[in-house]
Amino acid sequence: xxxxxxxxxxxxxxxxxxxTGGAMDERTLNDSFAVMDETIxxxxxxxAGIILRSRAAKLAxxxxxxxxxxxxxVYRNPPMPQQPPQTEIVAKSPAEMLTAMSLNMAWRRGGIxxxxxxxxKAFKMLESKPAKASIQELLLELxxx
Amino acid sequence: xxxxxxxxxxLTCLSVILLTxxxxxxxxxxxxxxxxxxxxxxxxxxxxxxxxxxMTDLRYGMIKPNDEIRQYLQDNRHAIEFAETAAGVRDxxxxxxxxxxxxxxxxELSKIRMTAFLLTAKAQTLAEEGDYKAALGKCLTIxxxxxxxxxxxxxxYLVGNSLNGLANNRxxxxxxxxxxxxxxxxxxxxxxxxxxxxxxxxKAAMNSExxxxxxxxxxxxxxxxxxxxxxxxxxxSKDDIEKIRNGDEEFFRASRxxxxxxxxxxxxxxxxxxxxxxxxxxxxxxxxxxxAADNPAAILSAALWPAVTRICTLDVKAGTHFxxxxxxxxxxIARAKTGRLPETLPAGLPRDLFSGKxxxxxxxxxxxxxRCQGKDLxxxxxxxxxxxxxx
Numbered sequence: 364x365x366x367x368x369x370x371x372x373x374x375x376x377x378x379x380x381x382x383t384g385g386a387m388d389e390r391t392l393n394d395s396f397a398v399m400d401e402t403i404x405x406x407x408x409x410x411a412g413i414i415l416r417s418r419a420a421k422l423a424x425x426x427x428x429x430x431x432x433x434x435x436x437v438y439r440n441p442p443m444p445q446q447p448p449q450t451e452i453v454a455k456s457p458a459e460m461l462t463a464m465s466l467n468m469a470w471r472r473g474g475i476x477x478x479x480x481x482x483x484k485a486f487k488m489l490e491s492k493p494a495k496a497s498i499q500e501l502l503l504e505l506x507x508x
Numbered sequence: 509x510x511x512x513x514x515x516x517x518x519l520t521c522l523s524v525i526l527l528t529x530x531x532x533x534x535x536x537x538x539x540x541x542x543x544x545x546x547x548x549x550x551x552x553x554x555x556x557x558x559x560x561x562x563m564t565d566l567r568y569g570m571i572k573p574n575d576e577i578r579q580y581l582q583d584n585r586h587a588i589e590f591a592e593t594a595a596g597v598r599d600x601x602x603x604x605x606x607x608x609x610x611x612x613x614x615x616e617l618s619k620i621r622m623t624a625f626l627l628t629a630k631a632q633t634l635a636e637e638g639d640y641k642a643a644l645g646k647c648l649t650i651x652x653x654x655x656x657x658x659x660x661x662x663x664x665y666l667v668g669n670s671l672n673g674l675a676n677n678r679x680x681x682x683x684x685x686x687x688x689x690x691x692x693x694x695x696x697x698x699x700x701x702x703x704x705x706x707x708x709x710x711k712a713a714m715n716s717e718x719x720x721x722x723x724x725x726x727x728x729x730x731x732x733x734x735x736x737x738x739x740x741x742x743x744x745s746k747d748d749i750e751k752i753r754n755g756d757e758e759f760f761r762a763s764r765x766x767x768x769x770x771x772x773x774x775x776x777x778x779x780x781x782x783x784x785x786x787x788x789x790x791x792x793x794x795x796x797x798x799x800a801a802d803n804p805a806a807i808l809s810a811a812l813w814p815a816v817t818r819i820c821t822l823d824v825k826a827g828t829h830f831x832x833x834x835x836x837x838x839x840x841i842a843r844a845k846t847g848r849l850p851e852t853l854p855a856g857l858p859r860d861l862f863s864g865k866x867x868x869x870x871x872x873x874x875x876x877x878x879r880c881q882g883k884d885l886x887x888x889x890x891x892x893x894x895x896x897x898x899x
Binding site: 458461462463464466467470471475478479482483485486 | 609610611612613614615617618621661662663666667670720724732812814815
């Protein structure tokens with residue numbers, strides 16, 4: 364029996380179906396206990412069997428298996444390097460889009476065209492419309508006519 | 509005799525009283541051009557999608573002025589009139605509150621660009637109708653508007669530069685289609701020299717930007733800085749952001765000091781001839797980025813400053829374009845006087861700022877070319893300016 368090789372084979376074959384977590388840990392622990400109890404029940408009084416009769420020793424052995432299994436998983440599935448933090452681009456108000464800093468950044472991104480585009484978006488959001496009010500029209504409004 | 513003197517005195521006093529009390533109420537235009545620009549912006553009509561596209565095509569020489577464009581210009585005639593009057597006023601104060609740092613609002617930048625597009629379209633329609641001097645006048649108005657944008661903010665300066673480029677492109681086109689007219693050419697030359705003698709400078713813009721940055725790089729403005737950098741934090745790590753977020757008073761003081769020294773170094777580099785200046789600015793920029801890894805005080809300078817080499821190149825390009833136009837006008841004047849293009853460039857003309865040398869002059873089948881002898885080191889490109897002559 365080559366336990367390490369077996370575990371490697373198991374990981375290789377079963378990896379896609381294995382989901383680590385509390386349930387999986389418990390299942391592995393129970394399986395380990397079942398195998399040990401079976402060995403003891405079979406009445407093979409070897410040194411390992413004697414040692415494994417105590418519950419503390421059982422737990423320690425199970426922990427060793429779990430740690431080994433965990434190390435294998437980590438070794439075979441190294442954690443993905445952490446993505447560089449993306450600074451969140453928050454939704455800005457039209458006024459904020461027209462600040463010096465915001466326009467500076469637009470220029471950095473794409474020159475004068477980007478500045479034009481950003482300003483255009485800001486004014487569209489403001490729904491900036493031309494005022495056609497002449498003096499006559501304003502007077503009419505003021506007089507309520 | 510005494511009565512006459514008394515009468516004169518009374519008349520003089522009355523005149524003075526009348527003048528001082530009445531003139532302010534009828535003074536037009538106002539001392540501040542911005543007042544008139546804002547009026548123009550208020551009545552400026554947005555073009556429809558179709559007209560906007562036509563205006564763009566017209567600017568790029570893909571179409572000629574058509575009825576829709578003429579109608580759009582007619583609808584905006586009052587806005588154009590306000591802008592032209594504003595451009596003739598000496599001073600322009602946009603009312604920036606510099607204490608707000610980079611939060612200062614600049615809505616006028618977009619509107620002034622739009623007004624400049626109107627003016628270039630107007631210039632093209634006037635040239636099409638054969639009124640070349642009026643067409644050139646519209647382009648000069650754009651140059652004056654660019655000066656009015658000022659050098660209080662770096663971005664205003666850059667937008668002003670783009671307006672200059674827009675106007676200079678149109679002037680080149682108008683000159684290419686204009687019959688020989690010595691008088692108009694001399695007038696244009698004098699106007700261009702006068703405009704460039706009072707032009708904004710990149711160094712002044714950098715000084716102003718430093719002043720604004722000093723207001724911004726403070727602990728109490730940290731949120732604004734991080735929000736703003738959210739637009740373009742290329743290369744800014746989580747660690748850097750944390751360092752800024754957790755920065756104490758000393759961090760911000762050191763950051764301001766680093767920023768100030770950085771700007772001074774950039775300004776000194778700008779005094780060098782373009783190739784050396786570009787090389788030095790590139791080195792400075794790389795140094796700031798590298799230092800940001802070890803020296804927290806460098807982080808904000810590296811993040812807040814746009815690519816200085818590009819800014820320098822654009823500035824040199826703008827100056828070179830002006831110089832090419834001045835040189836071309838002298839060539840056109842020589843042709844107006846002799847009836848043919850000169851074989852070589854007249855002496856003592858403005859130079860190509862990329863190389864610091866005279867422009868290369870080449871006569872072509874339908875005009876002439878002024879070619880730079882140095883290249884844009886960012887784009888690895890040599891600029892040349894094509895001018896045509898009428899038969």
